[in-house]
Amino acid sequence: MLMLRRIHLQPGLMARHVSSKPGKRSFSLRAVCGAGLVGCGAGYLLSRMDGQLRERQLPGAGFRVCCEEMITPKQQALPNELRGIVGKQHVVENVTETGTMVGKGHAMVVVRPGTLQETMKVLEACLNAEVAILPQGAKTGITGGSVPRPCDRPMVVISTQRLQKILPIGDEAKQVLCFAGAGIFSVQETLKPLNRDSHSVLGSIFLNPSVAAGVAFGSGGTQIHKGPAFTNRALYCRVDANGQLKLVNTLGLNAHEDVVAFLVACHQDNAQALSSKDMDAKCTRAASWPKYPQHLTKLDGQVSRYNADLTGEDCNRSEGKVFILATIHDTFPMPQESKMVWVSCKDFATANHIKQKVALASPNCLPKQFEYMGREQFDCVDQGGRGIIKLIEMVGMSNLGTLWNFKLKFESLPLPFVNIIADKLLWYLNSAIPESLPKPLMEQGRKFDHHLIMEMTEFGNGELKQLDERLQRQLALNPGDISCYVCQDAFEKSRVMLFRFAVQPSIQTITVGKGRQGLIIDYAMPKNFDRILEMPKDCDIEMRCLCSHFGCNVFHESLMLSNDVDVKEVKKRIKQVIDEAGGKLPAEHGHGTEYEAPCSTQERWKRIDPTNSMNPGVGHSSSLKGYL
CATH class of the missing domain: 3.30.465.10 (Uridine Diphospho-n-acetylenolpyruvylglucosamine Reductase; domain 3)
Structure with a gap:
């Protein structure tokens, strides 16, 4: 019998397991790295050997409903109608979908239209059947916005993956x-x-x-x-x-x-x-x-x-x-010329000064990218991110998506430990993989606590020269407080960017490896905010990994927490601190199922979708038809 399970995912909590302490809950971040697919069998054995990691079922929300009792004749006929529109090979019934980092839910149907006309016909058929409709792209989001969730109607996922023109x-x-x-x-x-x-x-x-x-x-x-x-x-x-x-x-x-x-x-x-x-x-x-x-x-x-x-x-x-x-x-x-530098500073004030005097000094002369990374984040990538960097180097960017999709399907299987195998294996193998950055840069990274990655580019108006001159002036003013490494070739540039991109996979690997709770928050601070946000007291933060799209003052916090704290309560307290400092949360990952959208946003959603047919429940809004 096909069943719908209503599950409330607690904000910030990912794949879950039980700690070794009786009565205490421990939650670990979901695996993101496809590299762990290699040697899954070995990872399974390692996981079983780890006494701290014992699989636990997610708690329900207090009721279960049977699809056969709720489904209407139109809904029952919908899968065959969709097959007639897109072809039977592009319609799959009774699918469990797993999110990149959050969410695992049931879809009555997943349909993949191949043309825009087919997409509109599929939408009309779904509306006629009065099902909930979930648009879905590559399913790489980290707040659960493209994963099925319980509501008062069967849910149909409409994938756009065949619409890639x-x-x-x-x-x-x-x-x-x-x-x-x-x-x-x-x-x-x-x-x-x-x-x-x-x-x-x-x-x-x-x-x-x-x-x-x-x-x-x-x-x-x-x-x-x-x-x-x-x-x-x-x-x-x-x-x-x-x-x-x-x-x-x-x-x-x-x-x-x-x-x-x-x-x-x-x-x-x-x-x-x-x-x-x-x-x-x-x-x-x-x-x-x-x-x-x-x-x-x-x-x-x-x-x-x-x-x-x-x-x-x-x-x-x-x-x-x-x-x-x-x-x-x-x-x-495309830039005519590019220069990538890694600037390390002894304190955050120096890093912020470089942002103001170099990166944001003029709207007509901006670097292409300007990123910040704290010391613990640097160490985190080194200790947990070597695997993903090595995998991209081996298979290339364009081929990683296939491995990723296979990994998500694997993790949705109803088997013990499948949601931690990849990261557990990567945790054990990380030290056997060579360091990801050139040796001088690794030494510089371990010497300083605050790091800036800046790509200066030339478009024909002397931009690169202006930026470089500004930077050199700051280096001359603080010779003992700043160190600058210039990437020597395209390979070193790519390694620096891969190191930056491995931020989130690495914290998940470390959290799973150590059997701790994890929490990821992204937020935007006012453009004139010139310090690191102070975390609330008594949160038992064991590792605070901070990185930022520094030019935009958008921050990403990846926190490893003690198993003794309530992660939901910690997130609530951090959100209050962000609000009091004038920040906005979330900044760029969407509300999904992790964040409650403000009233103005929910009112806009009601205006553009008055029947609540599309993605019901997003942003903690109502999941009921017509929002009733």
Whole structure:
């Protein structure tokens, strides 16, 4: 008998296990690294040998409902109807979906349409059957927003993974049209031969998260001159108050009779680009955050970006309350020259001074990326991240997604310890893998407590020289307090960025390895906030890993906690500290199931999805039909 389980995931808590202390709960972060797939059998044996790790079932919310008692005739007939639309090989029934780091839920059906027309037909069929609809991209989010969750109707996941068309626009490709399932790494690779750079680069780029999800969840990334994922040029579907599907078209294409049919033809004809003639020259809608460099360098009491910002077209930060079909994004010129430096400082004040006097001194001369990493985060990556870095080196960025998807399927199996095998194995193997950075840089990293990763780029106006001169002046003023390592070649640059991208996998590996609780929080502090946020007292934090998209003042806290504390209570106290300091939480990962969206955001979601048909329950909103 098919059953729906209602499970309340506590904010910040990931895969769970029991500590060795009777009566105490211990929760460990979910595995993210696909490297652990190699040798799963060995990891299983190691896990069984570890007396601290004993599998535990998630607590229910007090009731269970049988699908056969609730399902309507239309819902019962829906899977066959969907097969008739997309083909039987693209419809799977009774699926358990596992989130990247949070969530594990049941979907009545997972359907993968292959065209925009099919997608709209699938949406209409789902609305007619009165099921809950969950849009899903690459499922790389870390707050559970794209994982099924219990509600008062069966849930259907509509995956965009077959909608991956990427169409550069015009001969100069200053903009690009992306179907919903296109990955940001794929966009980057498509634009390289055209000497253009993509609109976004995330820490999870090696998992190729989808462009539409970036828009829907307000992802930010490392590129401080580009701003967060944002566009007012989109094609998306919403549901009106009568439960009918409505198509919203703000793409700015020339007046085709049927924009969906036009794009489907581009897809089926294997078009490689759109002509500038296909675009409405009068369209002035923004395809990136307007004047973001000017906004960023105005060091006032406002935050640079956050998930509850209501700016822009309704598709932005909609978190699945509308279904995005396609978006247009600005692209950026590729730099003529690039210089990557790793600057280490004795204190945070020095690091913040460099940010103000070097990185953000002028909106017309920004580094491409400017990242911060604390000492404990440096040690964490070294102690738990060597495996993921080595794996990317071995298989390449483009192949890691396949391993990742297999890992998620493996971890959803109803077997003991599957959710900790990968990280447990990586924990034991980490010391056997060579250090990830050049030896001089590893020594510098261990000598100082605060680190800056800055990529200075040249676009033809002397930007690199200006930035370098500013940096050299600061180095000369503080010769004993600062050390600067210049990457010698492309390989060293790639190692530095992989080290930065391994931040979250590494904390999960260490947390699982040591059998501790874990908590991840992302937040934005005011642009003039010039210190490290002080954590609440008595939280029993055993390791505080802090990194930041420093130019934007967006921080990521990865905390390893004692097994004796209540993680939910710790997160509540940290949120209060952030609010009192003028910060916003979350900053770029979306509310998902981890954060409660503010009233203004929930009211917006009700306006754009008045029947609560799309992604019900996101942001701690109501999961009931019509929000009743």
